[in-house]
Amino acid sequence: MPHKLVIIQNLVKRFGTVDILRGVNLEVDKGEVVVIIGPSGSGKTTLLRCINFLEEYQEGRIFVDSQLMGYRENNGKLVKLPEDTTAKMRADVGMVFQSFNLFPHMTALDNVLLGLTKVRKLAQSEAEDRAVTWLKRVGLGDKLKSYPSQLSGGQQQRVGIARAVAMGPKVMLFDEVTSALDPELVSEVLSVMEDLAHTGMTMLVVTHEMRFAKEVGQRIIFMDEGVIVEQGTPQQIFEQPQTERLRTFLGHFAKTL
Amino acid sequence: MRGLLVTLQVSVLVLLIGTVIGIGGGLSLLYGSLPLRWFVRVYVDTIRGIPLLVLIFAIFYGLPALGLKVSALMAAVMALSIFCGAHVSEVIRGGVDSIPKGQTDAGKAIGLTFRQRLRYVIFPQAVGRILPPWVNTAVELVKASSLVSLVSVVDLMLAIQQIVGRTRQTLLLYAVAALLYFIINYAISMLGQRLEKRFAYT
DSSP states (O other), X not given: OOOEEEEEEEEEEEETTEEEEEEEEEEEETTOEEEEEOOXXXXXXXXXXXXXXXXXXXXXXXXXXXXXXXXXXETTEEEEOOHHHHHHHHTTEEEEOTTOOOOTTSOHHHHHHHHHHXXXXXXXXXXXXXXXXXXXXXXXXXXXXXXXXXXXXXXXXXXXXXXXXXXXXXXXXXXXXXTTSOHHHHHHHHHHHHHHHHXXXXXXXXXXXXXXXXXXXXXXXXXXXXXXXXXXXXXXXXXXOOSHXXXXXXXXXXXXX | XXXXXXXXXXXXXXXXXXXXXHHHHHHHHHHSOHHHHHHHHHHHHHHHHSOHHHHHHHHHHHHHHTTOOOOHHHHHHHHHHHHHHHXXXXXXXXXXXXXXXXXXXXXXXXXXXXXXXXXXXIHHHHHHHHHHHHHHHHHHHHHHGGGGGGGTOOOHHHHHHHHHHHHOOHHHHHHHHHHHHHHHHHHHHHHHHHHHHHHOOO
């Protein structure tokens, strides 16, 4: 049996009295590419943000590489870990954001370098080698000294990917990373992600790009109202949807598929 | 012109103390525990809500009544620092708060600790937004420092008044006072603008 890299058990997340996640169970194999689809407000983004503990959760467990994320267990109760401990765990989970969230006061190179020098504590020369290598891989070898404001959205997002991957994470989370991009810039970002998928990176991808889901996803998760409604291979999900909810959802994309 | 020197010294000293208080206060408002946040919130809102002159008198006359002996200069510096600290707290809180939340998310996501995020991600961006209101506060402070003349600290204001008392050159001397205050504040504003340019990023 392949190693389960991410294990999510009965995850419950509430904002005040509103249940965002209502018992999510999900296991992701090492090297697997899981694509999460679903209407907005279904909890997809929140699920991702719980995995690297950008959001706290109320019930359930999330294990990344067998380590409980953000909490320790005390007699069956969840006790929050100190921030610095959580920070270390987060370094092993890469995340790319819808709004890029590059550090605007740093060059592309420095954006990638920050984590390598301050978190991974690499020597400057080694860190630079690694950062430059990744920026080249995402096609930005000539933009090292550019500030985010001087880059297009697609370029910024590729820096975002380089910044996350360069850390050498065990798993990568992609949160609607092409949703804020002009249509003509979407493909350059998707192709970098596809490239990454082929290297065997474990990936959880929240997206509305159904073509990408179909072609790159190994397993598709359909979420609605805080639960996983259906999951399966791209073929099962897109060609034989079992539930009315999924059929309705896919109907919205009928034109683009 | 001893008075001018006193005004400058008081202003610089108060600005330093006030900024230190303000950084502590601002960070407490943003990241402190609930009781601490409450405490600082009450401090900031109270001080910002009472006239500076009342505060100066309260400390100058109030502390001796409690058995604490302080010089007029000391009382003045304390009052101004408390005043300045409250304003700077709010300036810092506002500046840091204006940095988009995604920056914190991104910092967390690459594994930066709380302190690292402040140091490398939040503060460098916040400085540019804090500087303009901070310079504003500094200018207000230099002007407000003239109030310490009312508790017999011989600053620029009181020194001028004393000369007026001797020479009766009212209009001329107050014009000189106005000019001197203006020069100090103009210098601060210029310095602020240069700093702003330095911290602006493209």
